[in-house]
Amino acid sequence: MTILVTGGLGFIGSHTVVELIKNNYEVVIADNLANSKLEVLERLYQITGVRPIFYQIDVTDEALVEEIFRKHKFAGLIHFAGLKAVGESVEKPLDYYYNNIVSTMVLSKMCLRYQVDKFVFSSSATVYGEQPSPLREDMELKPRTNPYGETKAISERILIDTARANENFAVSLLRYFNPIGAHESGLIGEDPNGIPNNLMPFVTKVAKGLLVKLSVFGHDYDTVDGTGVRDYIHVVDLARGHVRAIEGLDTGVSIYNLGTGKGTSVLELVNAFIRVNGVDVPYEFVGRRSGDVATCFADVSKVERELGWKAELTIEDMVRDAWGFEQGGE
Ligand code: NAD
Ligand code: UFG
Numbered sequence: 001m002t003i004l005v006t007g008g009l010g011f012i013g014s015h016t017v018v019e020l021i022k023n024n025y026e027v028v029i030a031d032n033l034a035n036s037k038l039e040v041l042e043r044l045y046q047i048t049g050v051r052p053i054f055y056q057i058d059v060t061d062e063a064l065v066e067e068i069f070r071k072h073k074f075a076g077l078i079h080f081a082g083l084k085a086v087g088e089s090v091e092k093p094l095d096y097y098y099n100n101i102v103s104t105m106v107l108s109k110m111c112l113r114y115q116v117d118k119f120v121f122s123s124s125a126t127v128y129g130e131q132p133s134p135l136r137e138d139m140e141l142k143p144r145t146n147p148y149g150e151t152k153a154i155s156e157r158i159l160i161d162t163a164r165a166n167e168n169f170a171v172s173l174l175r176y177f178n179p180i181g182a183h184e185s186g187l188i189g190e191d192p193n194g195i196p197n198n199l200m201p202f203v204t205k206v207a208k209g210l211l212v213k214l215s216v217f218g219h220d221y222d223t224v225d226g227t228g229v230r231d232y233i234h235v236v237d238l239a240r241g242h243v244r245a246i247e248g249l250d251t252g253v254s255i256y257n258l259g260t261g262k263g264t265s266v267l268e269l270v271n272a273f274i275r276v277n278g279v280d281v282p283y284e285f286v287g288r289r290s291g292d293v294a295t296c297f298a299d300v301s302k303v304e305r306e307l308g309w310k311a312e313l314t315i316e317d318m319v320r321d322a323w324g325f326e327q328g329g330e
Contacts, residue, residue, distance in 0.1 A: 076118030189325030259298030
């Protein structure tokens with residue numbers, strides 16, 4: 001069984017490729033290297049002993065995508081390729097709408113044309129907007145405050161409508177909470193260009209001395225210690241969730257939260273990092289970051305019940321592996 005993985009050299013995609021190969025799938029990767037490096041392909045080989053077929057293409061390019069669908073018979077696809085920086089999406093809305101929505105449309109169209117019946121999509125908890133946690137899949141989607149979030153909500157809509165109109169086309173919409181950590185080998189992980197926007201890669205850069213200190217955005221939230229609370233999930237658990245989603249896809253549309261169901265504050269995460277890794281992470285409190293919610297964590301009962309999937313790795317595993325990757329990196 002061959003699976004097309006778009007964005008397969010990126011953070012979540014690369015870990016999912018490892019888990020797919022471990023589960024005896026053949027993998028074809030399509031990635032334009034907009035936010036990843038070719039070197040990841042070599043790392044995937046080091047981890048798995050298998051060299052996935054790789055196409056360096058932009059998946060918004062219909063003609064190039066069609067060539068791949070002509071060459072391979074896919075049992076399904078997982079669509080990770082996308083731009084994901086919330087702040088940048090406000091500065092460059094057209095880049096985000098074009099890249100994230102056209103890619104979903106092109107890939108859906110090719111799936112219908114070449115009878116590829118299983119489509120797994122990387123969505124985000126951001127589609128819930130500001131609603132009380134735990135967030136459940138049947139909650140109404142609230143307006144997002146940034147174009148990135150809109151691209152996820154619109155892509156979900158496109159895939160739902162396409163599945164409704166085509167009974168063989170089965171779609172799984174996976175709403176990720178906060179993926180962090182890295183493969184235990186330290187060979188692959190999260191490697192953002194420039195100064196990281198997200199907490200965990202910022203913390204590892206501070207710990208390594210590449211950045212002076214962490215700014216903690218807000219300490220006056222109504223949370224355990226005043227700092228923002230999120231549902232951090234180990235990227236390897238998340239990757240395994242994709243294998244279960246592909247296996248469990250049958251007909252229609254399935255929507256699942258992929259999280260742990262537990263909230264962790266910024267300070268709890270930073271303190272776990274310091275404790276587990278025995279390194280210092282200087283930080284200071286600054287004002288809230290615009291658009292941030294106080295608390296966001298998942299209700300994970302649906303995915304557990306229907307797919308038999310549950311996150312197993314702990315916050316300690318996440319901070320240890322994130323640090324392992326940072327130290328193994330350049
Ligand atoms: P990433 O940037 O590490 O990986 C995305 C990959 O897609 C990169 O390798 C990039 O080069 C590639 N890509 C982007 N546009 C492309 C295009 N048009 N054609 C071909 N390749 C393209 O990001 P990630 O963290 O691995 O996220 C994967 C997916 O999960 C994204 O869709 C993202 O929006 C979604 N998601 C991520 C998070 C998170 O916190 N990391 C949370 C929720 C949802
Ligand atoms: N934070 C800091 N300092 C930093 C970075 C983050 O204090 O330098 C705090 C944030 O205020 C928040 C928490 O750490 O309380 C997590 O922030 P991240 O930027 O790591 O993650 P977000 O929850 O803001 O966003 C992530 C993804 C989005 C996705 C969203 C879904 O980056 O793409 O989860 O919930 F939409």
